[in-house]
Amino acid sequence: MIYSVRGTLIHTTLSGAVVECAGVGYYCQTTVNTLRQLKTGTEVTLYTYLNVREDAMELFGFATTTELETFKTLISVSGVGPKAGLAILSQLTPEQVAMAIATDDVKTITKAQGIGKKIAQRIILELKDKLAKAAVSDPDFSAVSSGAAAAASGNVPKAVEALGVLGYTPAEVAPVLAAFDSSLPVEQLIAMTLRQMGRQ
Numbered sequence: 001m002i003y004s005v006r007g008t009l010i011h012t013t014l015s016g017a018v019v020e021c022a023g024v025g026y027y028c029q030t031t032v033n034t035l036r037q038l039k040t041g042t043e044v045t046l047y048t049y050l051n052v053r054e055d056a057m058e059l060f061g062f063a064t065t066t067e068l069e070t071f072k073t074l075i076s077v078s079g080v081g082p083k084a085g086l087a088i089l090s091q092l093t094p095e096q097v098a099m100a101i102a103t104d105d106v107k108t109i110t111k112a113q114g115i116g117k118k119i120a121q122r123i124i125l126e127l128k129d130k131l132a133k134a135a136v137s138d139p140d141f142s143a144v145s146s147g148a149a150a151a152a153s154g155n156v157p158k159a160v161e162a163l164g165v166l167g168y169t170p171a172e173v174a175p176v177l178a179a180f181d182s183s184l185p186v187e188q189l190i191a192m193t194l195r196q197m198g199r200q
Contacts, residue, residue: 006045028061032090070094077126088112095190098162154182159189
């Protein structure tokens, strides 16, 4: 598995970037949000996902590990392929995706090109279901989750739930969130927590 590629960005397209590493150019399909952060001729690092099919091998690259993990979470949903994952993350940030799922916001997800209401509903349903199963199977998860929701004020409980969509347990994020002003917007709390945990 290729974890990442680092080298000189030698070319970009509307949906991808070519990173030259030791004389080899790796084409990574990516999102609009990642492309905005890249500049041709500079050294870049892309965190990658290799998709192997019968007829092709596709490399996907992302500017942050958060975007990569969100992509992998999205394509774990039945009927959601890499192209749909890229479309969603080209329209929304990982924080916005997590918030949309946590708040059942179908409309926000359907803003992505080619994503209809049925697919958006399936994404929310399946990922919320995974989150619920994690809470049932992990005693620490459910205990901290209910404790955080009861004790925390402001937007912290919403941030805990949204970060759960991105794969974090309340036990991991609660201590970090405790240091922030709970009245801050949920998306800001999520972004600050991810930065603090080294995922941005």
